[in-house]
Amino acid sequence: MSDTQALVLLLALVYLSDCVAWVRRGAVAFRALGASDFRAALPSAFTGNARAGLVWANPLPPLGTLFVAESWPLAFSPDGLASVPGLELDRRAPRVAQWYAKRWSDVGDVRAIEKEIWIDGRVFARADTLHAARELARLADTLRKATAARREALIDAALAPGFDVEAVSARAASFASATRALRIATNALFGFLAVLVPSVLWRFGILMTWPWLLAGLVVGLATVAVLFWRAHRALRPEAKAARRRALALIALSPPEAVRALDSLARPWLAGFDPLAVAALLREDARRELVRSILLDTRHPLPPPVSAEPLAIDCERWFRARLLGERERAANRLGLDPSRLLAPPPTDDPTARGFCLRCELDHAQPSGACSDCGAELAPRA
Ligand SMILES: [Zn+2]
Structure with a gap:
């Protein structure tokens, strides 16, 4: 050569x-x-x-x-914060083995270093962009200093702009x-x-x-x-x-x-939730992405076995806020969440239940899905 x-x-x-x-x-x-x-x-x-x-x-x-x-790599609640995956849309992808959590009273110094959010000298979570890391570190610092009663309103106010589909x-x-x-x-x-x-x-x-x-x-x-x-x-x-x-x-x-x-x-739409950015997709692709994000938010994969109880509580509290925002944004995109998430019909006469997340048919009407671990619901 x-x-x-x-x-x-x-x-x-x-x-x-x-x-x-x-x-x-x-x-x-x-x-x-x-x-x-x-x-x-x-x-x-x-x-x-x-x-x-x-x-x-x-x-x-x-x-x-x-x-x-x-979707934010941090879940916030009035009690504390946790590092979480945010969205898990690809079932073939490997999952993180641990979620970390801290009570607000135990959080001292919060800062963004490059794309990482550091708490008290340790990496706590990683964002996708410098901008997101900076904004999340700033929010965490504000929440840390706020009274418990104020935190819910502060979290809602910080979430809202990310769901502005017109923007x-x-x-x-x-x-x-x-x-x-x-x-x-x-x-x-x-x-x-x-x-x-x-x-x-x-x-x-x-x-x-x-x-x-x-x-x-x-x-x-x-x-x-x-x-x-x-x-x-x-x-x-x-x-x-x-x-x-x-x-x-x-x-x-x-x-x-x-x-x-x-x-x-890369950073131009970093302040928005993926569901809001679905506004840029064609109608069928938009419906598909919005549906999978809503299914993941309503019926997430079970947390890692080693996850701390505080992490699980923070994630659950925060996911309920996210779900509210995501359903309202879906409505603004012209997609009615309850119609969108109606389970597909089955041709299996032995199916008495189905998985709420992956929608696989099951012979039993309740319990956990053998495939993804999410909750089962009875077939009507
Ligand atoms: Zn399943």
């Missing part, structure tokens, strides 16, 4: 690694080829661990958009318009690097052509950098440090420049 071939291979590998997003379980990715017509994608059950899995961003033009929305559509539209020019420039840069440069090198060799190719690369990178800076400033005017960091990477690395949209898209 020549030095040039080795360099091309290296750049291709760097590029492919830039196309992979590491997404927390409990989050849902929303992927589109352009900036509309989104589809939902769950973190891969097989490439990942109990905490997160891989999601592919579209590697070829039109490069596309990848938003991620997560989701408006933000997705403003993202599409703020990134239109950048989208064209990154696709052009991909064409230059993946098609034009190899064909010129193959036809004319490097000796005569390198000054022109280098000049083309500099112009391409500079264009992407300027358009990225403009889009970033329009979308996230306050995030100056993040803008400088991303810009440095783009200026130095052609693969990063081609993927410039990703760092803007």
Whole structure:
């Protein structure tokens, strides 16, 4: 292998690694080829661990958009807080073995370090984005200082904005318009690097052509950098440090420049619950995602056997608040939760019960599902 071939291979590998997003379980990715017509994608059950899995961003033009929305990795209650999965939509995915919990009276220092939420010098939970980690740490600190009587109202007030389904559509539209020019420039840069440069090198060799190719690369990178800076400033005017960091990477690395949209898209809908972001899906996909989120919220998998009682109590209390918000958001999306969750009919005459979560038929009308462990209900 020549030095040039080795360099091309290296750049291709760097590029492919830039196309992979590491997404927390409990989050849902929303992927589109352009900036509309989104589809939902769950973190891969097989490439990942109990905490997160891989999601592919579209590697070829039109490069596309990848938003991620997560269910909070923390459950809050008036008594304390617990680290929990949030959502468990993929039954093949590995599960975390432990939920941690603390009473508010035992919480001292709460802070976000990168995407992690630290309590008293230890990692307590991991969020999907820096923004979410910061917001959750701030909320935990507010709740810690509040009186027990105030906490319920504070938790409800913090949850509500994440279910504003109208705001989701408006933000997705403003993202599409703020990134239109950048989208064209990154696709052009991909064409230059993946098609034009190899064909010129193959036809004319490097000796005569390198000054022109280098000049083309500099112009391409500079264009992407300027358009990225403009889009970033329009979308996230306050995030100056993040803008400088991303810009440095783009200026130095052609693969990063081609993927410039990703760092803007990833946190853009991070403040919303996945059920609210289902507003971006087509009708049938939206119904399917909303149904599976409501089923998971109403009838979750049993907690890990080693979970502390406080963690189980916090999770249960918080899930009831989430369920209320999620059902109201489903209604605003035009989906009636009770009609949506009606169990499918059965053709098994021996079925006397079914699992409320996975909807498998069972011969007995009550007890726990042999498949997922959730509660059974009698067949009418
Ligand atoms: Zn089941």
